[in-house]
Amino acid sequence: MKTTKFIHSADGSSERMQGFMAHLRANGLRVGPDEFRYSMKALETIDVLSPHDVRLACKAICASKAHGYTQFDDLFDAYWMNGGYEKFSVQQNSNQAGSDTRKSFSQEVSDADTSNGSGDPDEADDESEGESAQHGEGKLTGSRIRNIEGVDLRQMMTPEALARAEQVARKLAASMRDRRSRRRRASQRGHTLNMRKIMRASIATGGDPIHLFKQRRPERPVNVLALLDVSGSMMVYSRVFLAFLKGLVSNEQRTEAYLFHTSLIQVSDVMRDSDTLRAINRLSLIAQGFGGGTRIGASLNLFNQQYAAKSVNGRSVVIIFSDGYDTDPPELIAKALKRLKKRGCRIIWLNPLKGWKDYAPVAQGMAAALPYLDLFAAANTLDSLAALKPHLVKL
Amino acid sequence: MQDTMSWQSLQCELERLAYVASDELAMALHLSMTLGRPLLLEGAAGVGKTEIAKALSQLQDSKLIRLQCYEGLDASTAIYEWNYQRQLLSIRASHEVASCDRDLSIDEVDAHIFSDKYLLKRPLLEAITQDEPPVLLIDEVDRADEEFEAYLLELLSDFQISIPEMGTIQATSKPLVILTSNGTRDLSDALRRRCLYSYVDYPDKATEMAILHKRDPDIDSRLATQIVGFVQALRKEDLEKKPGVAEMLDWAAALSGMGIVDITDDPTIMQSTLVCLLKTQADKAQIPVEVTQRLAGSFV
Structure with a gap:
């Protein structure tokens, strides 16, 4: 490999290095002035004539995540080894092999990536606008951080995207679960002093509080019950939602997952399968077996009868993922939700259609359900799912 | 003398101590020593992340101070704690002495009971107050809560610890800090950017x-x-x-x-x-x- 651009041969090694840092930044690595300073310092302690040494040194300093670590070698080659200024991105590399739809997705991803890298967030928004116009679907708003979060979930079929969905769900679940009681209990590892106990014990030591006792607010975790609509109209979203559901359930025994279309089944055990793709495929098979329309009302009714008594209480949050298109009369949904609500639980309805421009809950089922919901939110992008966090914490 | 060692010789030395390090890891260690920056090691369980700290302390012939992180680890078990009982007894004793002699002012008592004598050093404080630079291993940092990461930041960037009652304690010798993580949760960017990074993979x-x-x-x-x-x-x-x-x-x-x-x-x-x-x-x-x-x- 030719190394004409290598540090020693270029005049102004510090400028070249600065260029390299900018190159890394443009490709999504988080490097700042500190990294530059340390890289320059590091070059003094190693053999700068050896590309291998410089590569290793820069890698240790500039890569800060496993993801950047694997990407680094390509970026290094591209900059120093006459590899051209081609921008690499992990998504691009791993997706290119896929089918046509995948290709177009990864193309969009890398496009959005580039504009993000130029440091102009508005541009990134424009990009996703153009993209949605291309597909002739509703406008998605609120994509801030990275392309992938803003892409409509229908287009997300890659393992990375699914893993990301799972991660978002896990964070949401954690934020919901982390609840503490308002009261305090004695505890060895508490944060505050348990004055009552200290005073009582200090009687034995002549009024001197020799032994300090602590107290803490015990945890009162909520249990999450997730109901996912896998009917025909939701099919395009189902794989991502399944990954999301899996993230919610993860290893937490208190979380239960159910699938429904014309009937309802409990799938918590399948969801706890450690292999995401295997679990999703197993579930897809189950889901395909049913087909037909959606009977939300009847499914919720079944849920009330079979599972709610055992698992829904005042500390429960029931999350329903559905677009609200129902073949049953809407009164059935209202009745089922009313009954469920009486158990003291909180009900969240996540509707992928809500994120679309000009959406109004005109589906009769949806309109009937609204009065019983604690939260009715969009769920068409990962961003919109992640944005639920503050609401869920408050519930 | 350790500082002048090139990364290849470091690799050889480690190999002599029965630790086979990859080029990447050896370079990361070398830079961590020369630049005085902490080193964050990530990788699956059982690839030898913890072992490297042991090998390093053997190599440098220095003390290994280990902090095993767990959920609920807090400042009082990781950094320092006041020896409360002893302080209390000291106050009582000073009262009794004072009553027959003269009254100690509040400031004097204060300065006395919040002195080095009553400070219980936990691993992190201990690591920066050694005479010889030790190896500080912060094991499985991802298991500790996010708030604990915030405690670490001051130590990792400036090698100092602030104790409200005493002021700031500067490191007498800069420890070589190794952090390990199994990736059970994502570490904050603030922590990552204070460290050098190496991903330890399964060996070929x-x-x-x-x-x-x-x-x-x-x-x-x-x-x-x-x-x-x-x-x-x-x-x-x-x-x-x-x-x-x-x-x-x-x-x-x-x-x-x-x-x-x-x-x-x-x-x-x-x-x-x-x-x-x-x-x-x-x-x-x-x-x-x-x-x-x-x-x-x-x-x-």
Whole structure:
């Protein structure tokens, strides 16, 4: 490999290095002035004539995540080894092999990536606008951080995207679960002093509080019950939602997952399968077996009868993922939700259609359900799912 | 003298101490020493992240101070704590002395009870107050809560610890800080950017052979090839918990301890020794005798 651009041969090694840092930044690595300073310092302690040494040194300093670590070698080659200024991105590399739809997705991803890298967030928004116009679907708003979060979930079929969905769900679940009681209990590892106990014990030591006792607010975790609509109209979203559901359930025994279309089944055990793709495929098979329309009302009714008594209480949050298109009369949904609500639980309805421009809950089922919901939110992008966090914490 | 060591010689020195480090890891360690920055190691369990700190402390002939992180770890168990009971007794004693002599002012008492004498040093404070620079191992930092990461930031960037009652304690000697993480949760960017980073992967075949020979020099080379080949093949299987280097060494010790010279000899015994490698019920079910034989046979 030719190394004409290598540090020693270029005049102004510090400028070249600065260029390299900018190159890394443009490709999504988080490097700042500190990294530059340390890289320059590091070059003094190693053999700068050896590309291998410089590569290793820069890698240790500039890569800060496993993801950047694997990407680094390509970026290094591209900059120093006459590899051209081609921008690499992990998504691009791993997706290119896929089918046509995948290709177009990864193309969009890398496009959005580039504009993000130029440091102009508005541009990134424009990009996703153009993209949605291309597909002739509703406008998605609120994509801030990275392309992938803003892409409509229908287009997300890659393992990375699914893993990301799972991660978002896990964070949401954690934020919901982390609840503490308002009261305090004695505890060895508490944060505050348990004055009552200290005073009582200090009687034995002549009024001197020799032994300090602590107290803490015990945890009162909520249990999450997730109901996912896998009917025909939701099919395009189902794989991502399944990954999301899996993230919610993860290893937490208190979380239960159910699938429904014309009937309802409990799938918590399948969801706890450690292999995401295997679990999703197993579930897809189950889901395909049913087909037909959606009977939300009847499914919720079944849920009330079979599972709610055992698992829904005042500390429960029931999350329903559905677009609200129902073949049953809407009164059935209202009745089922009313009954469920009486158990003291909180009900969240996540509707992928809500994120679309000009959406109004005109589906009769949806309109009937609204009065019983604690939260009715969009769920068409990962961003919109992640944005639920503050609401869920408050519930 | 350690500072002038190049990364290649560091790698050789470590190898002498029976730790085989990859080029990337050796360079990261070298930079961590020369730049005085903490080193964050990530990677699967059992690839030797913790071992490296032990090897380093041996190499530098310095003390190894280890802080094992866990959920709920707080400042009082990791950094410092006041010896409350002793302070209290001291106040009582000073009162009794004072009553017959003269009254100590509040400031004097204050300065007295919040002095070094009443400070209980926990690992992090201990690490920066040593005379000789120690190796500080902050193990499995991802297990600690996010708020604990915030405590670490001051230490990792400036090597100082602020104690409200006493002021700021500067490091008398800069420890070599190694942080390890298994990736059970994502670490904050603030922590990451204060550290150098290296991802420790499962070793390749040649490296793993070298490790096995370093750790167990007497092992029969044919058996060693079989062991490493089998473990490498096993890692490619669909397992919940892939066997790490530590497991491989355990297994090698078990096999040579049982006097086995060829792993394809007796399928039942071979299968029963897999307890060293497979650590969950699901993994055990995943690798029945047939699969074991296929894996064992494929490279003989």
